[in-house]
Amino acid sequence: MRREYVYLAVLAVMLFVTMDGTYVVEEGRQAIITQFGDPKGDPVTDPGLHFKLPFVQKANFFDKRFLQWDGDADQMPTKDKRFISVDTYARWRITDPLLFFQRLRDERGAQSRLDGILGGETRNAIARHDLVEVVRSSNREEVTTSKDSESEEETSNLQQITKGRKDIIRSILETAAPRVQDFGIELIDLQFKRINYVEEVQKDVFARMIAERKRIAARYRSEGEGEAARIRGEQERELQRIQSEAYRSSQMIRGEADGKATGIYAKSYNQDAAFYAFTKSMETFESGVDSSTTLVLTTKGDLLKYLVRP
Amino acid sequence: MSDQIFEFPNFKPPKMSMKLVLIGVAVLAGLAIVTGSFFQVQPEEEGLVLRLGRLVRTTSPGLNLKIPFVERVIKVPVQRQLKQEFGFSTVESPGRSRRGSQFLGESLMLTGDLNVAVVEWIVQYRIVDPYRYLFMVRHLEEASSSRPFYSSLLHDMNEAVMREVVGDRTVTEVLTVGRQEIESIVEQKLQALSTQYEMGITIDQVVLQNVTPPGPVKPSWDEVNQAEQQRDQLMNEARAAYNKVIPRAQGEALQAVLQAEGYSLNRVNSAEGDAARFNLLYDAYRKAPEVTRRRMYLETMQKVLPRLGGKLFLDEHADGVMPLLPLGELRKMLTTEPEGGAAQ
Numbered sequence: 259m260r261r262e263y264v265y266l267a268v269l270a271v272m273l274f275v276t277m278d279g280t281y282v283v284e285e286g287r288q289a290i291i292t293q294f295g296d297p298k299g300d301p302v303t304d305p306g307l308h309f310k311l312p313f314v315q316k317a318n319f320f321d322k323r324f325l326q327w328d329g330d331a332d333q334m335p336t337k338d339k340r341f342i343s344v345d346t347y348a349r350w351r352i353t354d355p356l357l358f359f360q361r362l363r364d365e366r367g368a369q370s371r372l373d374g375i376l377g378g379e380t381r382n383a384i385a386r387h388d389l390v391e392v393v394r395s396s397n398r399e400e401v402t403t404s405k406d407s408e409s410e411e412e413t414s415n416l417q418q419i420t421k422g423r424k425d426i427i428r429s430i431l432e433t434a435a436p437r438v439q440d441f442g443i444e445l446i447d448l449q450f451k452r453i454n455y456v457e458e459v460q461k462d463v464f465a466r467m468i469a470e471r472k473r474i475a476a477r478y479r480s481e482g483e484g485e486a487a488r489i490r491g492e493q494e495r496e497l498q499r500i501q502s503e504a505y506r507s508s509q510m511i512r513g514e515a516d517g518k519a520t521g522i523y524a525k526s527y528n529q530d531a532a533f534y535a536f537t538k539s540m541e542t543f544e545s546g547v548d549s550s551t552t553l554v555l556t557t558k559g560d561l562l563k564y565l566v567r568p
Numbered sequence: 569m570s571d572q573i574f575e576f577p578n579f580k581p582p583k584m585s586m587k588l589v590l591i592g593v594a595v596l597a598g599l600a601i602v603t604g605s606f607f608q609v610q611p612e613e614e615g616l617v618l619r620l621g622r623l624v625r626t627t628s629p630g631l632n633l634k635i636p637f638v639e640r641v642i643k644v645p646v647q648r649q650l651k652q653e654f655g656f657s658t659v660e661s662p663g664r665s666r667r668g669s670q671f672l673g674e675s676l677m678l679t680g681d682l683n684v685a686v687v688e689w690i691v692q693y694r695i696v697d698p699y700r701y702l703f704m705v706r707h708l709e710e711a712s713s714s715r716p717f718y719s720s721l722l723h724d725m726n727e728a729v730m731r732e733v734v735g736d737r738t739v740t741e742v743l744t745v746g747r748q749e750i751e752s753i754v755e756q757k758l759q760a761l762s763t764q765y766e767m768g769i770t771i772d773q774v775v776l777q778n779v780t781p782p783g784p785v786k787p788s789w790d791e792v793n794q795a796e797q798q799r800d801q802l803m804n805e806a807r808a809a810y811n812k813v814i815p816r817a818q819g820e821a822l823q824a825v826l827q828a829e830g831y832s833l834n835r836v837n838s839a840e841g842d843a844a845r846f847n848l849l850y851d852a853y854r855k856a857p858e859v860t861r862r863r864m865y866l867e868t869m870q871k872v873l874p875r876l877g878g879k880l881f882l883d884e885h886a887d888g889v890m891p892l893l894p895l896g897e898l899r900k901m902l903t904t905e906p907e908g909g910a911a912q
Contacts, residue, residue: 284621286703306622323706324765326721347724349765393678393735400738401745416680416738423732447765449728453678453735460684464784467683467739471788475795482799489806496810497817504821508828515832519839526843529850536861537849540868552878560862561869562881 278312288322288352290359291315301355320355321365324446327372333456334381336389341459344392345452346380348372350438350445357442371441376448379434383426392453395423423450604636612647614698623699644698645717649772652723654730655688656777676782677731683739684785688777689751691726691758693769700768722762722769729757739781743789747776 283289288303293315302308303322310317331345350372352358362368384392400416427448435445455463527534547553557565608631609615615627618640627641634641655675656665667688675686695701695717707719733753737746755774762769781789853860873879 282621285618285623285699286706287621304622307620321706323704325706326724328720328724347721347728349721390680390682393682394680395732395736398680398736400741401749423735449724450731451724451727452673453731454673454676455678455684463682463684464782467781467785468788471785471792475788475792478792478795478799482795482802485799486802486806489803489810493806493810493813496814500814500817500821504824507825511825511828511832512835515835519835522836522839522843526846529847530854533850533853533857533861534846537846537864540864544868544872547872547876549875549877551876552880553873553876554880554882556882560865565881 275312279309281308281310281317282306283308283319286321286323287319288355290318290320290355292318292359297356297359318359320352320358322352324349324351325365327369327376328451329373329377329380331452331454332377332381334384336384336392337386338388340389341456342384342389342392343452343454343456344380344384344450346376346448347451348376348445348448350443352442353444354442357440359442361441368441368443372438372443375434375437376430379430382433383430387421387426390417391419391421392423392426392450394419601636605633607632607634607641609643610645612645613643614646616642616644616698616702618642623703626698642698642702644695644701646695646698649692649694650717651690651692652718652726653688653690654723654726655686674727677734679734679739679742680736681738684782685734685739685742686778686780686782687730687734687742688779689726689730689754690775690777691722692772692775693722693762694772695768696770697768700766702768705765705767719767719769721765721767725758725761725765726754729754729761733757743779743781747779751776 281289283302283305285305287305288301289308290301291298291310293311295316298315302317308317327348327350329346329348331343333341333343335341350368352368358368362371394417397418398416427450431445431448434448438445454460555562557563607615609627609629611629613629615632616623617625617627617632617634619635619638624639632641653665655671656667657671658665671688672686675688677685677687679685701717705721707721730750733750734742737750742750751774755771758774759771762771780786
C-alpha cells in the first residue's frame with residue numbers, strides 16, 4: 259500500500275514537470291520566454307509544441323496577427339472652426355515582441371498608448387485643415403442627369419480641395435508611425451471611420467439644408483408659373499398670327515380674283531361701251547321691276563309712239 | 569484543452585473495488601478517444617486541423633478523422649455568403665428590419681457639399697482564405713452565436729469606405745443619380761482594402777438600401793418633389809390649353825383661305841362667262857345694231873309689262889298732268905282695284 263502511494267506521487271510530479279516544461283504556440287501567436295521576469299532568447303513565432311525550463315521560465319504570449327485599434331469618437335474643431343466628432347480605426351501589429359513586452363507589457367497598455375498617440379495626431383491634423391479637406395478625397399466634378407438649371411447652382415457646392423482625406427490620413431500615419439516604433443509596434447493603416455457634426459452644429463446644418471430645399475422648391479414653383487405664362491403668351495401670339503395670316507391670304511386671293519374679273523369685263527365690254535350700257539340697263543330693268551312698280555309711259559317713247567301716229 | 573492530461577494529486581482509492589474503478593475509467597477514456605477521433609464537416613465548410621496549435625491540414629466536407637486530444641478542428645463556412653448590415657438590423661428579427669437611433673451612427677454621414685445624408689447598405693462577402701481570415705488578422709468581437717464569423721474590421725472598413733465615397737459627392741447625387749456608381753465604387757475600394765489587409769475575404773456585393781435625407785430635413789425634400797410636380801402640372805395644363813386652341817385656329821384659317829379661293833374661282837369664272845356671253849352677243853349685234861337694239865328694247869318691255877303692278881300711259885299732248893299726278897293715291901287705287909285705273 260505504501261509503495262503505491264509513492265508511485266502515484268512520482269507519477270504526479272513527472273506529469274507536472276512535463277506539463278510545465280512544454281508550451282503550445284497557437285497559429286497567429288508568438289511567445290517570449292522569461293526567466294524570473296527576465297526575457298530569455300529570441301521570440302518564438304513558430305506554431306506548435308515547444309519546451310522550456312519548468313517552474314523557472316514562463317511563456318508570455320502575444321498576437322502575431324494584424325490587430326485593430328478602434329478609437330473613441332472625439333470632438334474636435336477643424337481649421338475653419340467647425341466642431342466635428344471624428345471616429346477612427348487603425349491596424350497595427352506587434353513586430354518586436356521583446357520590445358513590446360519590455361515597454362508595454364500587454365495589449366491593454368498598447369491600446370491606451372495608441373489612444374494617446376493616434377488621438378493626438380488626428381486632432382492636430384484635423385485642426386490644420388478645413389472640414390471639406392477631411393470630407394472630400396478628390397476634386398471630382400458633380401455628375402447630374404437633370405437638365406434643368408439646378409445643376410449649375412449646385413456645382414459650386416462641391417468645393418475644391420488641395421489635400422483631401424487620403425493625404426491627411428497619410429500625414430497622420432507618417433507622424434504617428436515613428437512614435438510607435440519604439441514600442442515594437444508597426445502601424446499599418448489608419449482610416450476615418452466616422453466624421454459627423456456635433457449635435458449643435460448639426461442642427462444648424464439641418465436648418466441650412468432645409469432653407470436650401472425651400473429655395474429650390476420655390477424656384478420650381480415659380481418656374482412652373484413662368485413657363486405656363488410663357489406658353490399662354492405663345493398661344494396668344496400663335497393664334498393672332500394664324501388668324502391674321504389667314505385673313506391676309508384670303509383678302510389677297512379675293513383681291514386678285516376681283517382684279518382679274520375686272521380686267522376680263524373691261525376687255526370684253528370695252529368693245530362697245532354704249533351697247534354694254536344698253537344691255538345692262540335692259541337686264542336691270544327686267545330684273546328690277548315687280549308688281550309694286552308703276553310704270554309711266556308717254557307716247558313719245560318707242561313703245562307707244564305708234565298709238566299716236568300709227 | 570487538447571494537451572490536458574489527467575492528474576490525480578490527492579487520490580485516495582476507495583477500499584472496496586479498485587478494479588471496478590479502473591475499468592470505469594478505461595471505458596470513459598475509450599469513449600472520449602472514439603468521439604474525439606471523428607468530426608464532420610458540413611458541405612459549405614472547410615475544416616482546419618490544428619495539431620498542438622499548428623495548422624497541419626485542411627479537410628473537405630464529410631466525416632474526417634483526427635488524433636484525439638492532440639488535434640483540434642476549426643470549421644469555417646467558406647461557401648456561405650455572409651452579410652453585414654449598416655443603418656438597420658434584420659439579425660434579431662429576420663425578415664423585418666429594425667431601424668432606430670442606435671443605428672443612425674452607422675448611417676449618418678457627411679456629403680461632399682457638407683450636407684448630411686442617411687445611407688443604409690449591406691455588404692455580402694465570403695471567407696475565401698480561412699487561414700488568413702483566422703490567423704493573419706484579428707477581428708474584434710468575433711463569432712457570437714447570433715452573428716458567426718462577424719468581422720468588426722470589415723464593419724469599420726465599410727463605414728470608412730462608404731464615407732470616403734459619399735464624401736466626394738453632393739447630397740443630391742447621393743440621394744438621386746449616384747446610387748449605382750456609389751455601390752460599384754465602394755465595392756471596388758472595399759475589395760482593394762481587404763486585399764491590402766490580407767483578410768482572406770472577398771467582397772461579393774455592396775447594395776445600397778434606403779438613402780434618405782436626415783429626418784428633420786426630409787419634409788423639405790418632399791416639398792421639392794411636390795413643387796417639381798406642381799411645376800410640371802402647370803406646364804402641362806398650359807400646353808393642354810395651347811393644344812386645344814391652336815390646331816382649331818389653324819383649321820379655321822385654312823377654311824377662310826379656302827373660302828377665299830372659292831370666291832376667287834367664282835368671281836373669275838363669272839367674269840369669263842359674262843364676258844363670253846357679251847362677246848357672242850356683241851358679235852351678232854354688230855351685224856345689225858339698229859334693229860337689234862330696238863328688238864331687245866321691245867322684247868324687254870314685252871316681258872316686263874305683264875309683271876308690273878301699275879301702268880300709266882300718258883299722251884304727249886297732255887302735258888299738264890305730270891306735276892299733279894297723285895302717285896300715292898293712284899297706287900292705292902291701283903292695288904285695291906287693279907282693273908279700275910288700268911282700263912283707262
